[in-house]
Amino acid sequence: MTDAGTTAAEAAYRGVRAAVVGTGLIGGSILLRLRDAGLDVTGWDPDPTTRDQARERGVSILETVEAAVAGRELVFLCGPLPTLPTALSAVAAASGPDCILTDVGSTKAEVAAAAARQGLLHRFVPGHPMAGAELAGLTAAGPTLLDGAAWVLCPGPVTAPFRWLTGLLLAVFGARVVPLAAAEHDRAAALASHVPHLLAGALAGATHRTAAPDAVLALAAGSFRDGTRVAATPAARTVNLLLGNREEVLRELTGVRAYLDDLAAALRTGDRERLTARYDEAGAVRRLLSDRAYTTRVRDFPVDGDHTGEVGWLRETGAAGGYLGACQVREGRVRYTARLPRAGSGVTRGPDGPADAVDRR
Amino acid sequence: MTDAGTTAAEAAYRGVRAAVVGTGLIGGSILLRLRDAGLDVTGWDPDPTTRDQARERGVSILETVEAAVAGRELVFLCGPLPTLPTALSAVAAASGPDCILTDVGSTKAEVAAAAARQGLLHRFVPGHPMAGAELAGLTAAGPTLLDGAAWVLCPGPVTAPFRWLTGLLLAVFGARVVPLAAAEHDRAAALASHVPHLLAGALAGATHRTAAPDAVLALAAGSFRDGTRVAATPAARTVNLLLGNREEVLRELTGVRAYLDDLAAALRTGDRERLTARYDEAGAVRRLLSDRAYTTRVRDFPVDGDHTGEVGWLRETGAAGGYLGACQVREGRVRYTARLPRAGSGVTRGPDGPADAVDRR
Structure with missing residues (x-):
C-alpha cells in the first residue's frame, strides 16, 4: 500500500x-x-x-x-x-x-x-x-x-x-x-545549453543597440521570443555556467560560428542551393528532438567486484544518446534497461550502443 | 444580433x-x-x-x-x-x-x-x-x-x-x-524574425558536425529546444525569407555577431564583470517582451484630403513600438486608438510617440 x-x-x-x-x-x-x-x-x-x-x-x-x-x-x-x-x-x-x-x-x-x-x-x-x-x-x-x-x-x-x-x-x-563521464557531459552541455545562452544573449543584446529596437520588440513573435528566452536568466547564473565550462563552450562556439559564417556567405552571394542544403541538414537534426525512434536494451552486471565493464557500458549508453529507464538490483546482479536511439535514428550514424543483452531473469 | x-x-x-x-x-x-x-x-x-x-x-x-x-x-x-x-x-x-x-x-x-x-x-x-x-x-x-x-x-x-x-x-x-513603412518593417523583421532563423540554423547545423551529437540531443532541454525550433521550418520557406530581406538581414547579423564576439572575448579572458554587464543589458531587453507598460493615445484625422499627417503619425506609432487597438470612422473623421510603450519602458529612450490627442467625441 x-x-x-x-x-x-x-x-x-x-x-x-x-x-x-x-x-x-x-x-x-x-x-x-x-x-x-x-x-x-x-x-x-x-x-x-x-x-x-x-x-x-x-x-x-x-x-x-x-x-x-x-x-x-x-x-x-x-x-x-x-x-x-x-x-x-x-x-x-x-x-x-x-x-x-x-x-x-x-x-x-x-x-x-x-x-x-x-x-x-x-x-x-x-x-x-x-x-x-x-x-x-x-x-x-x-x-x-x-x-x-x-x-x-x-x-x-x-x-x-x-x-x-x-x-x-x-x-x-x-x-x-x-x-x-564528466568530461563528456561538459562537452555535450556546452552545445546543448551553454552556447544557446551565448546566442540568446547576443540576439537580445544586439536588439538593445540596433537603430529602432522598439519596432523590433513590437514585431517579436515566436522565433525572437524563443531565441532570446534564456537571455532573461539572472546574469550571475549565466556567467557562472559559461565561466565554469569555458574551454568547451569556446570550442563548440567555434563550430556554431563556422556554420553561421557559411549561412551568411551563402546568403550574401544569393546561393539558394547552398542555403537550402544547410537548412535541410539543420532541420533534420532539429526534428530528431521530437521524432527520434528508440529501442530498448537490457544489460546486467555483477554487483560486486570490478565495475570497469559496467561503467564503460553506462558511459557508452549516454554518449550514444541513450538513457536509463530502469535499474534493479537482485540476486547479486544489477540490471539496467536502457533506451537507445534506433539504428539510423542517430545524427551521423547508428548508435554505438551495446549489443542486445541476454535476459537473465 | x-x-x-x-x-x-x-x-x-x-x-x-x-x-x-x-x-x-x-x-x-x-x-x-x-x-x-x-x-x-x-x-x-x-x-x-x-x-x-x-x-x-x-x-x-x-x-x-x-x-x-x-x-x-x-x-x-x-x-x-x-x-x-x-x-x-x-x-x-x-x-x-x-x-x-x-x-x-x-x-x-x-x-x-x-x-x-x-x-x-x-x-x-x-x-x-x-x-x-x-x-x-x-x-x-x-x-x-x-x-x-x-x-x-x-x-x-x-x-x-x-x-x-x-x-x-x-x-x-x-x-x-x-x-x-515598408522599409522600417523590413529592418525590424530582420532582427525580430530573420536573424533568429540564422542563429537557429547555425546551432542545429553545428550539432550535426560536432564530435558527439547524440549526447547533445540527449541533454537538449529548454535552451537548445527553443534556440533551434525554427531550424525545423521547411528549408524553402526559410531560404525565401532570408533572400527576400538579404541586405537588412546581413546588416543586423553584423550587430549580433559583434555582440557575440564581445561575449566570447569576455569569456575567453574570464572577465566576469564584463560578461555580467552584457547579460544585464540583454536580460533587460528580453524582459521588456513580457513586462512592458503601455499607455493609450487617441488621435483623429479627417477622412478626406491630404493624408500625409495621418500616415506620418501611423508610421511613428509603429516605429515607437506601438500598435493600434481601435480604428473608427464617423462624421468625416477617422479615430485611432494606439497603445504605446510608456515613457521609460522603451529600450533606449521614451517612445517618440505623438502627444495625447484631444478627445473630439
Whole structure:
C-alpha cells in the first residue's frame, strides 16, 4: 500500500532521510518533489529570506548546513556552481560516511575533480538535471519542474551510489537518467545549453543597440521570443555556467560560428542551393528532438567486484544518446534497461550502443 | 444580433466577400478564421492536393485564381514570397477596381514597390502577421493560429483601404495592428524574425558536425529546444525569407555577431564583470517582451484630403513600438486608438510617440 499522492515506485523511497543544500529554483524544486514523494527531507539555504520562504511552504529548514545534513542518507548540493567544491567538503564532513552526495551543477569535471581530491568518489555522484527556467529563486520553484527531465549522472569507480540514486531519480522524478563521464557531459552541455545562452544573449543584446529596437520588440513573435528566452536568466547564473565550462563552450562556439559564417556567405552571394542544403541538414537534426525512434536494451552486471565493464557500458549508453529507464538490483546482479536511439535514428550514424543483452531473469 | 459563434465586432464584417490565394499554413489559417467569423470566403491554391484538403474542411475552393477572386471585396495573397509580385498582378487584373488587396509576406519593400509599379497603391495594403509555426501546409493550419498576433500593415498614400483592413483585423483576429513603412518593417523583421532563423540554423547545423551529437540531443532541454525550433521550418520557406530581406538581414547579423564576439572575448579572458554587464543589458531587453507598460493615445484625422499627417503619425506609432487597438470612422473623421510603450519602458529612450490627442467625441 502507498500513501495517497505517492506511487508504488516512490513508495520504495518513503522515509528516506534526504537533505537539500541550497533551496533556490532547482534545489527548492527537488526538495518539494522529494517531500511530496514521502521522503523525510530537510533543507538549508545561506539566505535567511529563502529559509523563511521555505518554511512558509511547510518545509523543514534548519539554521545551519551541518544540522541540515546530520544523519541524512542522501544530500543534494544545489548552490551556485562556484561554491560547490567548498560546499562538498563541508557537507562531507558534517554527514555520515555512508551518506550519498550528489549535485546539480551545470558542469561536472571541476566538481568531480574536487571530489577525487577530497577522497569522496565512493559516495559522490556528480549530477545535472537538464531543466530549469529563466526565473530564479524558491518562489519560482515547484515540485513538477524536473518531472521527466533528462538527468545526467556520472558513474564513478564505485557504482553502488550511482545505482541507488538512479533508482530514486527514476521513481520520484520520472527522470531519463543519462550516464556520462564528466568530461563528456561538459562537452555535450556546452552545445546543448551553454552556447544557446551565448546566442540568446547576443540576439537580445544586439536588439538593445540596433537603430529602432522598439519596432523590433513590437514585431517579436515566436522565433525572437524563443531565441532570446534564456537571455532573461539572472546574469550571475549565466556567467557562472559559461565561466565554469569555458574551454568547451569556446570550442563548440567555434563550430556554431563556422556554420553561421557559411549561412551568411551563402546568403550574401544569393546561393539558394547552398542555403537550402544547410537548412535541410539543420532541420533534420532539429526534428530528431521530437521524432527520434528508440529501442530498448537490457544489460546486467555483477554487483560486486570490478565495475570497469559496467561503467564503460553506462558511459557508452549516454554518449550514444541513450538513457536509463530502469535499474534493479537482485540476486547479486544489477540490471539496467536502457533506451537507445534506433539504428539510423542517430545524427551521423547508428548508435554505438551495446549489443542486445541476454535476459537473465 | 450576431450569429452564434461570431462576436459583435465580427458581425460588422459578416457577409463580406473575401478570398484567400494560397491556402497553406498562414493562408489556410486566415481562410478558416474568416469563415468562422461569418465572412463569405473563397480560396485557391496552385496545389491540387491542398485544394482537396481545403474542400474536406468545408471550404469553398475554386479551380482557378481568377474564379476565386472575381467579385470579391478583399483578397489575401498568401503564396510564397517570390511569387507575390506576379500573383499581385494576376489578382489585380481578375478582381474589381475597388477590391482591397493585401499580402502576408515576410518582407514588404519589394512587394510594395511592385504594387507601385503596377499602379495599385490605392488598393493594396502590404501586410505581415507576426506568427506562424515551424510546420507547413494546410494540415497545420487552424482558425486560431493568428489570434492576437502583431500584424504589420503598411499605410500608403491613400489610407481608406488601410483603415478598413485594420478594422477587420482587429475585429476578426484580435490583432495588434502595427503600422510601419515598408522599409522600417523590413529592418525590424530582420532582427525580430530573420536573424533568429540564422542563429537557429547555425546551432542545429553545428550539432550535426560536432564530435558527439547524440549526447547533445540527449541533454537538449529548454535552451537548445527553443534556440533551434525554427531550424525545423521547411528549408524553402526559410531560404525565401532570408533572400527576400538579404541586405537588412546581413546588416543586423553584423550587430549580433559583434555582440557575440564581445561575449566570447569576455569569456575567453574570464572577465566576469564584463560578461555580467552584457547579460544585464540583454536580460533587460528580453524582459521588456513580457513586462512592458503601455499607455493609450487617441488621435483623429479627417477622412478626406491630404493624408500625409495621418500616415506620418501611423508610421511613428509603429516605429515607437506601438500598435493600434481601435480604428473608427464617423462624421468625416477617422479615430485611432494606439497603445504605446510608456515613457521609460522603451529600450533606449521614451517612445517618440505623438502627444495625447484631444478627445473630439
